Amino acid sequence: MTRQNFYHLFETVAGFVALGWNDQGISALRLPAASAGEAERALLRRLPGALRSAPPPPVAAIVDAVQRYFAGEKVDFAAVPVDMGEQEPFFRQVYARVRDLGWGETTTYGAIAKALGAGPEFARDVGQAMAGNPIPLIVPCHRVTGAGGKIGGFSAPGGSLSKARMLELEGVTVAPPVPSKKTPRGRDDAQTGFDF
Secondary structure (H helix, E strand, O other): OOOOOEEEEEEEOOEEEEEEEEOOEEEEEEEEEOOHHHHHHHHHHHOOOOEEOOOOHHHHHHHHHHHHHHOOOOOOOOOOOEOOOOOOHHHHHHHHHHHOOOOOOOEEHHHHHHHOOOOHHHHHHHHHHHHOOOOEOOEOHHHEEOHHHOOOOOOOOOHHHHHHHHHHHOOOOOOOOOOOOEOOOOOEOOOOOOOO
């Protein structure tokens, strides 16, 4: 049975966010984008058929918490109910483990694999789970970094630069990401990071 999803667009100091939910919990979050249209398109790719709606009070409280997070306030999303959709069992374990990471707490892809009883060769699978995370921030994939102090990848707008800015909000200093290559038009491949 397919659940009906709903979504709401709102602005933060870092840009426009789209938040999706259903009767089980939050089902998608699009991290800050430059425009409401961009945030909406990204969310609808993830949740086709979602209906735009005013958020009910529990979801409105999450909207408020996301706005406060990007304004620099310490916010805990651990108790927010989520619906991760269909996921392979290992990815479900990864997401559950990552949800245990608190404000300003980081770990590595390899450490997550090890904590789940998998060998170091599963670090790449952890990275794939993070790249496919449908609810970033609430499932705090930005807190999972590469080995040796490297920031690691980030599939949100702005790539690793946005990941670094989110970690800095939480008081975590990371090595600056390696500058991206320029496209033939002179733009950065990774887009511009959150503007806050």
